[in-house]
Amino acid sequence: MAGIYIHIPFCKKACHYCNFHFSTSLQLKPAFVDAIVKEITLRKEYLANEKINTIYFGGGTPSLLSAEELSRIFTALHENFSINNNIEITLETNPDDINAESLQVWKNAGINRLSIGIQSFFEEDLQWMNRAHNATQAKQSILLAQAAGIHNITIDLIYGTPTLTNEKWQQNVQTAIDLNIPHLSCYALTVEPKTALEKMIEQKKLQDVNQDLQSQQFLDLMKWLSDAGFEHYEISNFAKKGFRSQHNSSYWRGEKYLGLGPSAHSFDGVSRQWNISNNPLYIKKIAEGENFFEGETLTPTQQLNEYIMTALRTIEGIDLTLVKSHFGEKAAGDITLGIQKYVDGSNAVFQDNFIRLTHEGKLFADGIASDLFVV
Incomplete structure (x- = not known):
C-alpha cells in the first residue's frame, strides 16, 4: 500500500509560529490547480503497481480549495492511480472554513477525515498565534462537522505558549475529550527560524518559550489522555481505538508515498525527492515541462x-x-x-x-x- 500527499500552499493569514511553505495571496490558486493536475499525470509511474491506501491534503490551508478545484484533483487522481475502495482521505481545515455548505462539498468529494487546526479554545491564545479563527468558531466547527456525519476527526492543539497556563491547558484537553474527538495531535510550541515568532522574541515583543512549562504540560497531557482511553501511538499523536491516522502511520512505517505540490516530499523506499518551494516557479516549470524537484538515494x-x-x-x-x-x-x-x-x-x-x-x-x-x- 502507498499514500499520496498533496500540498496546498495558500493561507488567509500567516500564523506567527508557522514555517511551512505557503502564500497569503490566492492570486495563483487557479494556475496552481492546473499545475497539480498536470503533476499527477507526470508522476503516475512513481507508485506504479501500488494500491493507494491514503490521500492527505495538507498545507497551507487545503480547505480554501473550491468544489470545482477539488473535483478536478480527484478526477486526475482516479484517472492515474489505483485507489483503494476503503481509502482514508484527510483534509486539513481551519475552523473558519467549516460550514454546512463546505462540509457537504467535502463529503461529496469523498473526504472522510478532517484535521481541524483548533490550536486552542481560548481567544487570547489564538490572538497570540495570529490565527484566522476565534474561540467560538473553534468549538462550533467540531459540532458542525459531527452534525454533518463526519466523525473521523482529529484536531491540533499547541501547548507551551506563554499565554497558556497549566489550568487552561487542562481545559483545552478536557474540551476535546468532552466533544468526543477520537484523535488529537498535540505539539509543543517551537520557535522556528525565519518566522514572525522568532523575530518578535528577538525584539523582546513576545515572551520566549518556557521549556520547563512545556515539559510539565506534555507529561500532564499523556496522563489525561491515557485516563480518557486514548492510545499514545506516536510522540505527538493520540487516538481512540480504530482512529489512528493511517496516512501518518505509513510514514512512520517507512512505506512509499508521493508528494504533490510545491515543497512536497516523496519516498519510494530507497530514495527521496522534494519539489521546489516556490509557487510561481513550480507552476512555470510544470507548464514548460522542466524539472521541478531534486532527490537523493539513501544509503x-x-x-x-x-x-x-x-x-x-x-x-x-x-x-x-x-x-x-x-x-x-x-x-x-x-x-x-x-x-x-x-x-x-x-x-x-x-x-x-x-x-x-x-x-x-x-x-x-x-x-x-x-x-x-x-x-
Missing part, C-alpha cells in the same frame, strides 16, 4: 538512522529483529549497547527485542534517537 546507514528516528517515536518502538534482518547483526548490537544507559536511567525499556521510550524518555526522544544513530 543503508541513512535508512537505518531514519528508522531509528521514526520507530522510537511510536508505541511499537525499535524492532531489533527487523534491524538485524535489514541492516545486520552489528547494527542491532550497537543499538542494544547504546540504549542501555537510557534503560538504566528509566528513559527507555528493552523487552521482547523491542526498545520503547518511557513517559519521561519521550521528553528526550530526538536526543536519544540521535545518540543511537550510526555514523
Whole structure:
C-alpha cells in the first residue's frame, strides 16, 4: 500500500509560529490547480503497481480549495492511480472554513477525515498565534462537522505558549475529550527560524518559550489522555481505538508515498525527492515541462538512522529483529549497547527485542534517537 500527499500552499493569514511553505495571496490558486493536475499525470509511474491506501491534503490551508478545484484533483487522481475502495482521505481545515455548505462539498468529494487546526479554545491564545479563527468558531466547527456525519476527526492543539497556563491547558484537553474527538495531535510550541515568532522574541515583543512549562504540560497531557482511553501511538499523536491516522502511520512505517505540490516530499523506499518551494516557479516549470524537484538515494546507514528516528517515536518502538534482518547483526548490537544507559536511567525499556521510550524518555526522544544513530 502507498499514500499520496498533496500540498496546498495558500493561507488567509500567516500564523506567527508557522514555517511551512505557503502564500497569503490566492492570486495563483487557479494556475496552481492546473499545475497539480498536470503533476499527477507526470508522476503516475512513481507508485506504479501500488494500491493507494491514503490521500492527505495538507498545507497551507487545503480547505480554501473550491468544489470545482477539488473535483478536478480527484478526477486526475482516479484517472492515474489505483485507489483503494476503503481509502482514508484527510483534509486539513481551519475552523473558519467549516460550514454546512463546505462540509457537504467535502463529503461529496469523498473526504472522510478532517484535521481541524483548533490550536486552542481560548481567544487570547489564538490572538497570540495570529490565527484566522476565534474561540467560538473553534468549538462550533467540531459540532458542525459531527452534525454533518463526519466523525473521523482529529484536531491540533499547541501547548507551551506563554499565554497558556497549566489550568487552561487542562481545559483545552478536557474540551476535546468532552466533544468526543477520537484523535488529537498535540505539539509543543517551537520557535522556528525565519518566522514572525522568532523575530518578535528577538525584539523582546513576545515572551520566549518556557521549556520547563512545556515539559510539565506534555507529561500532564499523556496522563489525561491515557485516563480518557486514548492510545499514545506516536510522540505527538493520540487516538481512540480504530482512529489512528493511517496516512501518518505509513510514514512512520517507512512505506512509499508521493508528494504533490510545491515543497512536497516523496519516498519510494530507497530514495527521496522534494519539489521546489516556490509557487510561481513550480507552476512555470510544470507548464514548460522542466524539472521541478531534486532527490537523493539513501544509503543503508541513512535508512537505518531514519528508522531509528521514526520507530522510537511510536508505541511499537525499535524492532531489533527487523534491524538485524535489514541492516545486520552489528547494527542491532550497537543499538542494544547504546540504549542501555537510557534503560538504566528509566528513559527507555528493552523487552521482547523491542526498545520503547518511557513517559519521561519521550521528553528526550530526538536526543536519544540521535545518540543511537550510526555514523
